[in-house]
Amino acid sequence: MRSVSTCWEPVRRQALACVVWPVLALAPLAPALAEDAALQQAQALVQQGDALAAFQLLDALEAQRAGDPVFDAAMGRAAFAAAQYSRAVMAWERVVATQPDNLAAQMELARALHAVGDRRGVQALAEQVRMRAIPVDAALSIDQFLVSYDRMGHEGLSTWKGHIDVTLARDSNVNVGPGLDAPALSPPGTPPWSLAPGSEAQRASYGALLGNIRGRHVLDARWSLIAAATAEVRGHSGAGKPYDSQQIDANAGVSYRIERHEWMLSAQGATYRQDGDTMRNIGGLLGEWIYRLDGFRQWDTFVQMQSLRYPAQGLRNARRAVAGTSYVHVMRNGSLFYAGVYGGQESPRASGVDNLGFDLAGLRGGVQWAVSAQWAAFTHLNVERRRYAATDPFFGVTRRDRQTHWVLGVSWLPAPGWRITPQWALTHNDSTLPITDYDRRVFSITLRREF
Template sequence: MFLKRLVFSICAASASAFLIAPAHAEVDALVRESLALVEQGQAQQAFDRLAAVETERAGDPDFDTVLGIAANDTGQFTRAVFALERALTVQPANARARAELGRALFALKDNQAARQVLQETKRENIPTDVARRIDDFLLAIDRNEEAARSSIKAYIETSYGSDSNINSGPSNANVAVPALGGLVFTLGPTGVKLKDDFYSVGAGISGRYVMENPRLSLIASAAGNYRFNLDHNDFDTNQFDITAGASYRVDKDEFTAVAQVGTYAADNNPVRNQRGVVGEWTHRPDVASQWSTYLQLSTLRYPGQSLRDAERYVLGTSYATVLHSGLLVFGGGYLGVEDERASGVPHLGHRLVGLRAGLQQPLNADIDLFASVGHENRRYGGPDPLFLVTRSDRQSTLSLGLNWVPAVTWRVTPQLSLLKTSSNIAISDFTKRVLSVTVRKDF
């Protein structure tokens, strides 16, 4: 992800460093025009033009640099390595060629060589922001290598914020009940929208154990979070989740299967227990993008409210990619069903379908802006016995914020989250606004 941003930064900062004036105007035009084609997104056309005369022009550093760039952009990384190494033999200080070589070596999974090339680039007289991007990419290489060896990670975090609706209650306290002839009932103080400030603490740990076959790993994680409201302590919540399973990697694909156990409580009383399994397939066509498809099977149990017990099945997919500008874009969709276990209560089960999308834009090496949106439709299985209609919910979410990294392993995240659920049943229709700041420390 970081490498494309790095390459383009070096290109902008040192455009004159990798294209020196050649002796022949015709060759000069070929190089310039081919580079322009690459920058216009026509890398294949540029590569075809250059490859046709590679035998004659090999050894010209300008030609080899642009050929290497075009080869990288068309996924021909071995050809890129040959061309860029020729360019660096003649022009050892060619920062663009060295950055592109690092990109090609990383794509060929030669992390050690990619690291060495980028460290050499960093020792050159390059702008500070380019050096910081190189540091980012070196960190990305470390993470990539870490996935191939056993490791343990942990974090702690704390948040402080304001929630406009801590109990997800409706705004109107007066509710007409059709089953009772339209009689209007007034909800109690805790049944309507309550605003409060809150703070939370959380922690988590995850581990990967690589087997003798390095493609196979055992994975596990555990995480917990406690949220405390300043005034309405009856709505304090806590959540704890554990997962354990295995992953298997084959080239650009990773297959993961884990078992999950989780519990959610309010006012220290268990509200919902969940257990199940998740299978996921992740495909990474290149270093800047990935597809993920998953299937989740869960059982939901509600202590003291067994009538609400259900089985939940969700199938989803998502795609994420980093553009040349460094902008991360992602989107996905899912569908599922929550089947009630008890008989005669179809109004407690529902079908669901949803969409999610978002983006993240780095402002500099330390700050990223992010935004995400989501929408979910839920259609229940039968008429509600009190409201005499089949419940239908439409839930929309919007999150805006930024990630600030003031120091390595520290992250500060101010965030605004908006949620609106539109329902044809009055007590299920509500809005929520949460403004918070989270500080996280990774280990």
């Protein structure tokens, strides 16, 4: 008769087989399951707002898993959310290399390239990807307020670009004259006076043609030559004919860049002609420091020294010094906001005309909302105060100005390289001198061709 232990031996072996063999079969899959758990943990960290921890978690696995599209996509998302944009570019480039038809990956790559400022890389992608990934190019919508040179591409190549603008507009005060009731605003004790015929605000339509070109020639990894030039011709209708004008602005200099910092020093020159006569010439220097936190955020601090000369009015010749700083933040959907502060002084060169000199201080800011890939709405506000140095010899009061300039408009990209911008611009100068107290409204439509 067999013992009890002998009877239970087959059962014991069967039980061991049921437990051990599944464990042995799943053993090769354990690393993969652990890695997938790491991806899930990284995704949860990103959703919880701790993108940096997610990036660090995946960074430790990148050497082993780079080339796996699932891992690379997770790495790209975590790196972008953690503002590690260069690493996001590398991760999404690997995804696109293994899956060239993956449009979603191409869009993410476009966003990452945009973040590091690689416009050439973005332009190399398919048009439908460019249009969907980066709604209305924010920088071009505010370049009338914040002037900067084209920066180096991701590969450190020389760059140049420009545009041609054609504008049609209606101006409510082309001569920047006071209203008809200006004499009623005369301060008490002012000698009798009246506006000369045609000195009050004059309405006119105008057309303008503007061309701009700017660029950078890279000498090495840190040094570049920079230059820009703008020319504009403006012609008016009716009462505005005497204010037909031509203007040329140019500057050239050097740039030194290291990591996130860029310093620029450039010489500036400008001339303004009106009704066939040269009204003003400007020469000076501009020093600029740009600190780029990343491809979406930057600080721009400047110091500008200028010499202003008026050929027909020598007493107005002056020296001007202005310094300020601005912050720009481009949101990841293409919207943006910016704000800045500045201050300075304009001092007459001639003696005995201190009433023409003034201190100035100003604030400016703006918002652009990306409605879609082709449409954006924007607004800009600039408030400036000017305090003059001496009493006006005729009115017997010290001039104080508070000027408010507000712009509201939309930007439409009907096709690549083309932009149409209708906008309202309203200016109000609140002055203690009645002849410099004025309102101005300009409605314009600008067609731009970029190249």
